[in-house]
Amino acid sequence: MDQWIIASEFAEVAVSLDTDANGPRLRVEDLRGGRVRYLDALELESVVWLSDERVRELLDPSAGRWSDRPADG
Amino acid sequence: MTVQYSELIQPERVHGSLYTDPSIFAEELERIWYRTWVCVGHVSEVARPGDYVRKNVAAQDVIMTRSADGEVGLLLNRCAHRGNLVCEDRRGNSSSFRCPYHGWTYRNTGELLGYPYNQGYGGKNKLELGLGRVPRVDIYQGFVFASFAAEGPTLKEHLGAAAGELDRLARLSPEGEVELTAGWLRHRAKANWKLLVENETDGYHPQFVHGSVFSVTGSPIGALYSDKSTAVTRDLGGGHSENDLRPEFRRAARPMGWFGTSEARVPDYVAKMRALHGEQAEEILIEGAPHVMVFPNLFIAEISVFTIQPTAVDETVQNVTAVQLKGAPEMNRRLLSQCVGSVGPAGMLLADDSEMYERNQRGMAARRPEWLDIRRGVGRERIDENGFRIGAANDETGMRGFWAHYRGLMEEGAAQ
Numbered sequence: 001m002d003q004w005i006i007a008s009e010f011a012e013v014a015v016s017l018d019t020d021a022n023g024p025r026l027r028v029e030d031l032r033g034g035r036v037r038y039l040d041a042l043e044l045e046s047v048v049w050l051s052d053e054r055v056r057e058l059l060d061p062s063a064g065r066w067s068d069r070p071a072d073g
Numbered sequence: 074m075t076v077q078y079s080e081l082i083q084p085e086r087v088h089g090s091l092y093t094d095p096s097i098f099a100e101e102l103e104r105i106w107y108r109t110w111v112c113v114g115h116v117s118e119v120a121r122p123g124d125y126v127r128k129n130v131a132a133q134d135v136i137m138t139r140s141a142d143g144e145v146g147l148l149l150n151r152c153a154h155r156g157n158l159v160c161e162d163r164r165g166n167s168s169s170f171r172c173p174y175h176g177w178t179y180r181n182t183g184e185l186l187g188y189p190y191n192q193g194y195g196g197k198n199k200l201e202l203g204l205g206r207v208p209r210v211d212i213y214q215g216f217v218f219a220s221f222a223a224e225g226p227t228l229k230e231h232l233g234a235a236a237g238e239l240d241r242l243a244r245l246s247p248e249g250e251v252e253l254t255a256g257w258l259r260h261r262a263k264a265n266w267k268l269l270v271e272n273e274t275d276g277y278h279p280q281f282v283h284g285s286v287f288s289v290t291g292s293p294i295g296a297l298y299s300d301k302s303t304a305v306t307r308d309l310g311g312g313h314s315e316n317d318l319r320p321e322f323r324r325a326a327r328p329m330g331w332f333g334t335s336e337a338r339v340p341d342y343v344a345k346m347r348a349l350h351g352e353q354a355e356e357i358l359i360e361g362a363p364h365v366m367v368f369p370n371l372f373i374a375e376i377s378v379f380t381i382q383p384t385a386v387d388e389t390v391q392n393v394t395a396v397q398l399k400g401a402p403e404m405n406r407r408l409l410s411q412c413v414g415s416v417g418p419a420g421m422l423l424a425d426d427s428e429m430y431e432r433n434q435r436g437m438a439a440r441r442p443e444w445l446d447i448r449r450g451v452g453r454e455r456i457d458e459n460g461f462r463i464g465a466a467n468d469e470t471g472m473r474g475f476w477a478h479y480r481g482l483m484e485e486g487a488a489q
């Protein structure tokens with residue numbers, strides 16, 4: 001399994017292609033937080049087409065991990 | 074007590090306290106470094122959206138970024154929450170910065186994107202805070218300049234005649250652009266920043282300080298600064314000055330002679346330049362690159378680019394990189410190796426010069442005589458055909474121009 005580490009001083013993730021399921025998916029692991037998420041082709045395509053505005057929202061720390069509400073994921 | 078600069082700076086001498094008095098240094102930060110235009114870097118250092126590099130304007134830690142829409146901006150490296158450094162690496166690529174202290178996250182334009190557990194602030198988008206931005210950023214020939222003053226002379230006005238020297242550097246590229254992509258070395262000198270500036274266009278010292286280098290390498294540079302040389306030192310106004318070696322290069326009439334190389338070694342480069350410039354290519358290749366000090370902190374010594382950063386009254390960091398010419402790979406390899414050999418960590422020229430600035434600083438701890446002399450060539454200066462004051466290649470004409478401008482800035486609007 002080829003794996004790429006994409007890191008900056010702000011975040012560090014390992015990215016690889018996962019073929020264990022019935023179809024291929026991208027495996028993304030947050031190396032600092034330990035959490036893993038799989039992204040299928042349709043999800044990835046959607047990420048490509050997200051508006052900058054939506055990406056900006058994703059970057060808000062309160063949007064996910066550090067939300068006051070219980071995490072939804 | 075207010076310093077009387079008109080007493081400390083006289084036409085033929087300057088007072089030693091200008092290099093050693095911490096209160097003068099503090100005033101320089103306000104009146105020069107945080108008011109006029111200071112060179113920060115070059116657009117090619119942040120070529121792609123999301124690229125960032127850390128820079129300095131004196132003690133200010135600045136992040137040069139390129140936003141998603143291609144704009145180059147300068148942010149201050151200070152979290153709007155509790156003042157932590159937002160960014161630690163010297164360079165990287167990221168659309169956003171996350172402060173390590175409490176996770177506040179900013180766009181690389183400085184805009185606050187959010188903060189963890191936002192209910193404590195009443196929810197999302199409740200804070201009108203962002204990273205500080207350098208009020209004025211302007212670019213000339215790819216060189217990025219910063220001014221902390223919201224108003225004042227434009228960059229073009231500040232550069233004045235020095236702009237032509239940056240043009241002269243850029244036109245050596247077959248694509249008309251310089252790139253500063255070789256990475257920067259940082260040298261720390263225990264000396265006041267003005268000693269470095271003065272040394273940059275001091276044509277009196279090379280034969281002594283660099284004599285051993287010239288003799289081992291057989292370099293013809295020493296002769297350019299002899300009394301027989303037709304080269305000149307020019308006060309370009311605005312505190313800028315240059316050693317104009319073109320008269321000697323023209324006399325020798327050798328393309329690439331300024332670079333100590335010949336056409337045979339860089340044939341593709343010369344061919345490209347001829348294709349682009351036609352007959353004028355000969356002139357460009359013979360005249361070569363400038364040797365210019367752009368007030369207060371950009372120094373171009375033909376093949377190397379320096380930025381000077383004062384960190385204390387007696388300490389200065391000098392950042393240096395090799396000139397790289399867009400579209401000229403043959404030249405770039407040579408430019409890099411020559412630059413490393415002269416001003417790299419084991420470079421001979423920079424080691425020589427550093428020793429001199431530091432000895433100067435140490436010497437000035439002695440209290441007598443109080444003055445430093447800058448009169449060399451006063452009696453033989455003349456005005457050239459463009460109205461600039463010039464002296465012999467080894468005269469102190471550039472220093473006198475520097476001090477006249479310095480004095481104007483330090484006295485301007487000063488409390489009486």
Ligand code: FES
Binds near residue numbers: 155
């Ligand atoms: S100081 Fe930066 S998030 Fe608190």
Ligand SMILES: [Fe+2]
Binds near residue numbers: 278279283422426
């Ligand atoms: Fe020197």
